[in-house]
Amino acid sequence: MQITVVDHPLLKAKMTRLRDINTDCATFRRTIGEVAMLLTFEAAAGIPMEECQVTTPLCETTGSRIHGTVNVIPILRAGLGFMEGVLTVLPEANVGHIGMSRNETTLEPMEYYCKLPKDLDAYTIVVDPMLATGGSAVAAVDQLKKRGLKNICFMCLVAAPEGVLKLNAAHPDVKIYAAALDDHLNEKGYIVPGLGDAGDRIFGTL
Ligand code: PRP
Ligand code: URA
Numbered sequence: 001m002q003i004t005v006v007d008h009p010l011l012k013a014k015m016t017r018l019r020d021i022n023t024d025c026a027t028f029r030r031t032i033g034e035v036a037m038l039l040t041f042e043a044a045a046g047i048p049m050e051e052c053q054v055t056t057p058l059c060e061t062t063g064s065r066i067h068g069t070v071n072v073i074p075i076l077r078a079g080l081g082f083m084e085g086v087l088t089v090l091p092e093a094n095v096g097h098i099g100m101s102r103n104e105t106t107l108e109p110m111e112y113y114c115k116l117p118k119d120l121d122a123y124t125i126v127v128d129p130m131l132a133t134g135g136s137a138v139a140a141v142d143q144l145k146k147r148g149l150k151n152i153c154f155m156c157l158v159a160a161p162e163g164v165l166k167l168n169a170a171h172p173d174v175k176i177y178a179a180a181l182d183d184h185l186n187e188k189g190y191i192v193p194g195l196g197d198a199g200d201r202i203f204g205t206l
Pocket of ligand 2: 078130132189190191192194195196197198199
């Protein structure tokens with residue numbers, strides 16, 4: 001199984017708050033933004049860099065800057081919950097959107113929207129809080145590659161082993177970054193222990 005589970009005390013504490021059924025919507029939303037910031041540092045490790053010259057108050061020295069652009073693509077709707085945090089860390093990123101809805105009975109994903117950034121060669125971070133069966137992530141990456149994106153990684157809060165294996169098998173080139181790798185899926189396709197329905201908890205819906 002190929003996945004990077006980011007191991008940091010702050011992330012662990014924030015994940016516990018997100019898992020808690022008693023965490024209210026405002027706290028959930030704020031915390032997911034904080035976790036997104038921390039995860040983005042890790043997911044951005046693969047960004048192409050280039051050397052540049054910089055003048056400090058004392059002298060000239062060599063520094064680094066991002067080479068080219070970075071794309072961030074949230075999978076609607078729950079991926080939107082990540083965006084404030086991601087863009088705090090990567091304010092220059094271009095943002096695309098892909099809408100995927102998982103049928104609650106068949107668990108099959110259906111695409112309902114897609115608008116991509118201009119630069120198809122850019123380093124692209126696809127974000128969605130939950131990687132459960134992996135159906136939505138695989139379908140989203142299938143579509144993004146079909147439309148020309150090449151250099152893709154996937155960032156989530158919680159992954160289930162089933163989803164990791166499915167995404168690894170379909171797209172071995174796509175690195176996965178997560179704050180937690182959970183135990184299993186239940187009979188309804190929810191991650192256990194998980195945190196429930198991420199979209200509903202972010203937006204306060206049923
Ligand atoms: C959730 C989640 C993922 C998907 C994960 O979205 O945000 O996109 O389920 O499940 P999977 O790995 O089994 O495909 P959902 O379809 O509930 O839509 P939402 O974001 O609008 O809540
Ligand atoms: N989607 C969610 O929001 N939560 C899960 O546990 C599984 C899929």
